[in-house]
Amino acid sequence: MASKKSTVKINLPGGILSAGELKTIVKAAEAAGVKEVQMSVRQQLYLTLPHSRIPDIVAELDNSGLFYEIDFDDYPNIVSSYVTDELFNQPDWLTEGVYADVLDSFDYKPQLKINLVDSTQTLVPFFTGNINFISSTTPHYWHLFIRFPKVSVNYQWEGLVYTDDISKLAKTIELSILDNKELFYEKANANGELLQSMVADKKEFAFRKANEELYLPEFALPYYEGFNGYGKKIWLGIYRRDELFSVEFLKDVCAICLKTKVGRIYTTPWKSIIIKGIEREDQKYWSYILGKHQINVRHASNELNWQVEDLSAEGLTIKKYLSRRFDSIDLKTYGLCFAIKTQPRTGLFGSIVIKKLHNVRKTKTKTSDRFDILYTPNFNANSKNYIGYKSRVLLTDLDEYLAELCRQYYEEKGLFNESAYDFKLEESKTEESEELRKVYQCENCLTVYDEVYGDELNNVAPGTAFDKLADSYCCPTCESSKTAFMLTFI
Numbered sequence: 001m002a003s004k005k006s007t008v009k010i011n012l013p014g015g016i017l018s019a020g021e022l023k024t025i026v027k028a029a030e031a032a033g034v035k036e037v038q039m040s041v042r043q044q045l046y047l048t049l050p051h052s053r054i055p056d057i058v059a060e061l062d063n064s065g066l067f068y069e070i071d072f073d074d075y076p077n078i079v080s081s082y083v084t085d086e087l088f089n090q091p092d093w094l095t096e097g098v099y100a101d102v103l104d105s106f107d108y109k110p111q112l113k114i115n116l117v118d119s120t121q122t123l124v125p126f127f128t129g130n131i132n133f134i135s136s137t138t139p140h141y142w143h144l145f146i147r148f149p150k151v152s153v154n155y156q157w158e159g160l161v162y163t164d165d166i167s168k169l170a171k172t173i174e175l176s177i178l179d180n181k182e183l184f185y186e187k188a189n190a191n192g193e194l195l196q197s198m199v200a201d202k203k204e205f206a207f208r209k210a211n212e213e214l215y216l217p218e219f220a221l222p223y224y225e226g227f228n229g230y231g232k233k234i235w236l237g238i239y240r241r242d243e244l245f246s247v248e249f250l251k252d253v254c255a256i257c258l259k260t261k262v263g264r265i266y267t268t269p270w271k272s273i274i275i276k277g278i279e280r281e282d283q284k285y286w287s288y289i290l291g292k293h294q295i296n297v298r299h300a301s302n303e304l305n306w307q308v309e310d311l312s313a314e315g316l317t318i319k320k321y322l323s324r325r326f327d328s329i330d331l332k333t334y335g336l337c338f339a340i341k342t343q344p345r346t347g348l349f350g351s352i353v354i355k356k357l358h359n360v361r362k363t364k365t366k367t368s369d370r371f372d373i374l375y376t377p378n379f380n381a382n383s384k385n386y387i388g389y390k391s392r393v394l395l396t397d398l399d400e401y402l403a404e405l406c407r408q409y410y411e412e413k414g415l416f417n418e419s420a421y422d423f424k425l426e427e428s429k430t431e432e433s434e435e436l437r438k439v440y441q442c443e444n445c446l447t448v449y450d451e452v453y454g455d456e457l458n459n460v461a462p463g464t465a466f467d468k469l470a471d472s473y474c475c476p477t478c479e480s481s482k483t484a485f486m487l488t489f490i
Helices: 019-031 051-061 096-104 163-178 192-200 247-260 280-292 313-328 395-412 428-435
Strands: 005-011 016-018 036-039 045-050 067-070 114-117 131-135 141-147 154-156 226-230 233-238 244-246 264-267 273-278 306-308 338-341 352-356 370-375 387-394 438-442 485-489
Touching: 005 051, 016 019, 019 045, 019 051, 019 247, 019 264, 036 247, 045 051, 051 067, 096 114, 096 163, 131 163, 141 163, 154 192, 163 192, 226 280, 233 280, 244 247, 247 273, 247 280, 273 280, 306 313, 313 338, 313 352, 313 395, 352 395, 370 395, 387 395
Parallel strands: 114 131, 306 338, 338 352
Antiparallel strands: 005 045, 005 067, 016 264, 036 045, 036 244, 131 141, 141 154, 226 233, 233 273, 264 273, 352 370, 370 387, 438 485
């Protein structure tokens, strides 16, 4: 008889993991015979192992300071956009120091989902928490949105929240909701104004009047893989198609971090990891372990923009199937992201949602799975309102309808090219490629030159076309010549 499996979930507040904590997790995994670690959409880590090996892993984790749960998810991780600082956001008052101070101020374990997000970035979703703090243009003040548990009801808090009040306010809101479940929990008619009045009655917080409405950038998922220069240093993004990172690889990551004094590893809601602060002369170590473990960092952008439920083998299989189909038909998906929901009420992020139907009537033959396709108004990935597109679609027909919906998106945006989206026409591939956003990638170290951002290290201003760069231009990471950069599309 097969041994019963258990899942150990390790919370990483803000998606931050120190090199020392990684070393502890690797040691615990090895002690329990775990070979692979899986990432979470809420920036957590999962380890799956035989139930009989739980004592081995507990012995290593108990004195680590890491918070973990076994076969439960009562305390969701605090999500933050800490990972984006300096990489995918505009310079602002919300720095790593501010994030650290806020995260350190939490003296309790939240039972509701909390998000701390910079309003200028698009890597980390804004509204996937129950209590969503979003930075304002006023230094040290935040917009607050409440998404009531188990429903899609969103309430915008009246007034801005001061940074130093975040943890205490979040705790007060959580207690108010959990102590009044008959009003706020799983209630489509939950009243946000009532909740705010209950918090105001405690007279513990002062809210500042907002001078302007919250403005969120249009969703555009940045390419979060490979070696990239920023300032005088390098960052490395690593995505795994199967969402699994081998313990042996993480062991090498830990060793290099400790050797080169890289203090932190960051997890993202896209189930990838990012290492910041790599010195240029240390890039060779990271290249070596990528090669040693045969890790590819050249995935197409239409494979990186998917949200799949945690620990969902079914969802992952569907994603892989659809990614292959998208690739075979050369489908453009830039500006969109897709969510696959195989279970009801999973709070995933997406402008297009593929939702598996349950309670489908069985026949004498095996029931074929059916799916609904939904999308958000204006294809806004941050919306929780959905519009039905197609119902009861077979898996094998999903790619056709999704291609049609992508076509609708580009028509609405005024970006449609008539010949680029007929997924049945082989000759459409050339035109399709021209519609993708072009970048130039160094063939030696995979550093990307994106004309949108320029190259700060080489004093190249944003918006500078690659062909306008001087012939003497060289890669900011490995110093290869301009001729080493190859045109590619994302």
